Amino acid sequence: MHLLEVENLTKRFGGLTAVNEVSFHVDEGELVGIMGPNGAGKTTLFNLISGFLRPTSGTVKFKGENITGLAPHKIVNKGIARTFQIVRPFRHLPVIANVMVSLKSPRGARKIEWLKTDERKALDLLEDVGLSELMLEPAENVGHGDLKRLEMARALATEPDLLMLDEPFGGLNPLETDFLTKSILRMHLDESSRGIVIVEHKLYALMKIVERVIVLHQGEKIAEGKPEEIAKNKKVIEVYMGKEM
Amino acid sequence: MIEGIIINGAILGGIYALLAVGFTLIYGVSGVVNLAHGAFFMLGAFMFSAFGPLGVIPALILAPIFVGAIGSIVYRLTIHPILGDDVAIMVVTVSLALIFQQLILLRFGFSAHVAPLVEGWTIIGGVRVSYMKLLACALSLGLFFSLWIFITKSKIGKAMRAVSQDREAAMLMGVNTERLYMLTMAASAAFATLAGVFIASSLLAGQASAYMWLQPLFTSFAIVVLGGLGSIKGTLIGAFIIAYAEHLVANLAPQGGQIVAAVPIVIMVLIILIRPKGLFGKRIEME
């Protein structure tokens, strides 16, 4: 049984078909990349899987269970977390609170106890991404690179079995990109049962870390395979003509 | 009685279209929910009355220009600084409406007489209709369609449409939004003014009251929501629907005269709860 199974997923907006009969799967412990030029439908695909958009047709199965069209928060509670391409921090909350929102508070326990536990867990996560110093800073004062990491800490706080990152390297300088690459790899090795799917533009960063690549173009899957194979795939090169490889 | 409803409903519909289009315009172009829109309506009637001694035609021309200018200046001074803060804008525009109300009370007292532009009446389909009503409806619709053509064809109109769709892109293309908004506000206020003159002179037996800014506000809301925020075609159709609904209730419902004021409000609530985008409104898929 695959961790995530997407079958013939289609999304039409009036006359425009954003995603067309896309099928793929992700297994436990896999690190998969989704790439494609702008407008290929990558983010739409994410939105369909995570419940923010309803598919026109097709199914999404998670751990064997059909989750197509469920409300986003329910999907999160089932174990899929996603980040956003353009960071969406909670501006009025301090960094630590941003992460605490995602934490599932245990019910029934004494209130003071779990508030402390929550804070501790949140701090752990912030340390993992290197943001613990900023913990009380209101999110609106934090720089873009740090916000990207906050985005990831927030997603991790939901303890997902499948982590979907939408362009996590967007807007990062080479140093930050390097740090993030290492973080993702470390996460991947630590949590062996967790699946990670990354949508990304910056191909050199993506290709270095993923085990399998899926290529989308104009809403359709045009190629799938190991990074080395994809790099030599004629159709993919054509589609990316003029882009960096 | 049915003929009366049909004829009078149509006349009211035309004038309501003029009233509501100003509201749609300013909301569509700048996103401002102008709670002082009804106040411009009220101001218009009073200014027309004030300019009366200069003659009917001059007054008809001066009043909208005067109120339009006020609208524009007031926009620049009080709304422009807080653009984007929707709740603050609501508070400020309500306060403005109150200020206008008080100013009028101070200067003119409770009410003023708004003289009709033409006297006399005729019979249409067995119903007695004053010439003023016909003129009001004709002028309203004429102005409405002129505006529609202006927005579709002219350069400024295109700028307005561009800004209503994507403000930042329009700014990048060189549209000076500040001045455009001021112009839109002026136009919005001017149209409300004329609607005020028409309704006061033809339907309220020539009486304008300083407190009459709340009701037209609700009517505008109802029409704009029914027709769909941002759709001019919707405003036209919505205006007629509301006008007919009011006439039907006034004539057929028990205590109709008293509850007719609630008609636009109830319709508005129903539309928002059932089909918020109205008849022709734009739809947003995700956020």
Added chain:
Amino acid sequence: MVATYVKRAYSSFAAHVFDVPPRLLALLLFILLLFCPLVKPGQSIQLILRDTFFFAMLAVSWDLLVGRTGQISLGHALFFGIGAYGTALLYQYLALPPWITIPIAILIGISVAPLIGLPCLRVKGPYLALVTMALPLILSAVIKYGPITHITGGEMGIGPLPPLIPTELFQRIGFSYRESLPLVELANYYLALVLLFVFSVVLYKIANSKTGMIFVSILDDELASKACGINVTRYKLMAFTISGLFATMTGAFYAHLVTIVNPWFLSLMHISFPTIIRTFLGGIGTIYGPLVGTHIYFILDRYVLEKMVQLPFLTYTQWTYTRLLIFAAIVIVLIIKWPRGIARFVTDKLQDLEEARDLDERGKWIWKTYKKKKME
């Protein structure tokens, strides 16, 4: 031993309150108000402040909904009126005393709030504002002209209602009727102040709990909140219910204070809008904001403008008109100058004066215990 205990309690209190400007501001305000009747006796100020306290509660409850979850409500008078009419009708038909009718009215509020909130959830932004504005108007019209005017008293309303603190209470201790009157007013004043204090603390606790945090996350970014696993609908409804419940409570109490209930309680211009203005003046999205803002509003409206020298060339009627005009103009100026609220402005300035990036008390505590655990 007692001394060390007192010292510890004091230092914890001091850290909790003195280090945090907004709390300090609020505490100062309460102390001021506590001693106000003794320092400046006289009924007019007491009455003004008494009203202020109740409408401050209303404003704080409104802010919970609008400033914390971002659901714009232009019709908070709906709950205020439901509370008032609820307790009044219960008295009229069941002759129950206030200390029974008020809790029942509050229960009515708790049950009705989610019913109103549910359809409002699907509606956003300006549409929500319009619907919430329309609801009290419709209810008001039904009360005034509907088929049930014989129950609701139409425009005249229902009254007189039993007061919260009857003169009999003092008369039994030995005061005469005339002597009891000012004592009743004094008692009302302190009752209102105590209610306000408890109310503020409760809402403060809610606002600073995990729930409050989630509310703010919904305000900031609903989609991101959903992506964190938050059932946004449920929390919006919760905010509606809590806010409605407290507004209902305020209405029920106030009804017994003025001992009459009529459509004024549902008024857009006299209740809903002023509540919004008051919250805005102080600072939206905080607890102290609506509190301070309401005080500013009332002092401005009832005290400053009342005492202002009437301009000699105006008649009395003209002066009444001018007063409202000046008031509205002042509101506009204040909002443009301080769109985030005056109280916010003051606390922001105070916070700038402190050392930059000074972790507040809770932060220090978290960091210390975290580091300690790490060492273990």
